[in-house]
Amino acid sequence: MFKVIRRAWRYLVFALSGRLDELSDPRVQIEQAIAEAKEQHQRLSQQAASVIGNEREMEMKLARSMEETGKLQANARQALLLAEQARSAGDERKALSYEDSARAFASRLVAAEAAQQESQLTYERARQFSAQARAAVENNAMALQKKIAERMRLLSQLDQAKVQEELNKAMGDLSGLTPAGETPTLDQVRDKIEKRYARALGEAELTSGSVEARMIEVERAAIDVEGAARLEAIRESLNTDRKPEIGK
Known part of the structure; x- marks a missing residue:
């Protein structure tokens, strides 16, 4: 002992x-x-x-x-x-x-x-x-x-x-080799910004691939087609109004 x-x-x-x-x-x-x-x-x-x-x-x-x-x-x-x-x-x-x-x-x-x-x-x-x-x-x-x-x-x-x-x-x-203290290092700030940017890109990619986004694109395409047809009708009407004047 x-x-x-x-x-x-x-x-x-x-x-x-x-x-x-x-x-x-x-x-x-x-x-x-x-x-x-x-x-x-x-x-x-x-x-x-x-x-x-x-x-x-x-x-x-x-x-x-x-x-x-x-x-x-x-x-x-x-x-x-x-x-x-x-x-x-x-x-x-x-x-x-x-x-x-x-x-x-x-x-x-x-x-x-x-x-x-x-x-x-x-x-x-x-x-x-x-x-x-x-x-x-x-x-x-x-x-x-x-x-x-x-x-x-x-x-x-x-x-x-x-x-x-x-x-x-x-x-x-x-x-940036020192451990994190009260003041962040440039590497830590860069990593934080890159993480937020990558997340925003990911959210944008998910949003662009959703059903609602595709429906909006279809509607926009239909409006564009209808607008083009309407513009062509206006152009035809202008040509029709000009022909009698040419006959005189």
Whole structure:
């Protein structure tokens, strides 16, 4: 049951994500991608700054450790010189005191040199991490620049696509390929006129072939024949009236 619910949930999430992608504005999605890339670069830069700061801190600690080692070595050397001078002057007690001081400085010097070696190793590791962080920031900066350039290309391509879509729509309207909307196309008007004209021709053909139409034609023909006969009678009467005049 749990597997079925999880599968249904994944399907729902996928369906909603796909629908959201269809409804989303590509321009907004491009800006979101660039903003996310900039935020990622900023986070990486902050982390790199922390790593580089740690390198600087280790460098300062190493410098202090080296300075302390140098001082202890100089103090031990100076104590030995003073012991030799005291012994040369016949003051053995003072010479022994200086030698004790030299041994104390030497002991502290050993500890300081061990600490210096540890600081040196820590600094080397910090420097390696710092170099990696710098390289990561530089690589990510180059990737960000490429994304920004890609953004300009995509926005230009998006504008071109919109212009092409408008042109295709206009050409479709002219060719009558677009679906009927509030304004009919020329093809639709032409089809409507041709349909009415064909229907009128059909009605005229049916009317001319009906019985009433043929009866009217017969009556008209009979009237024409009668009219022709009457006209001929009038012409004969005119000829008859003219003959006596010719005899005189």
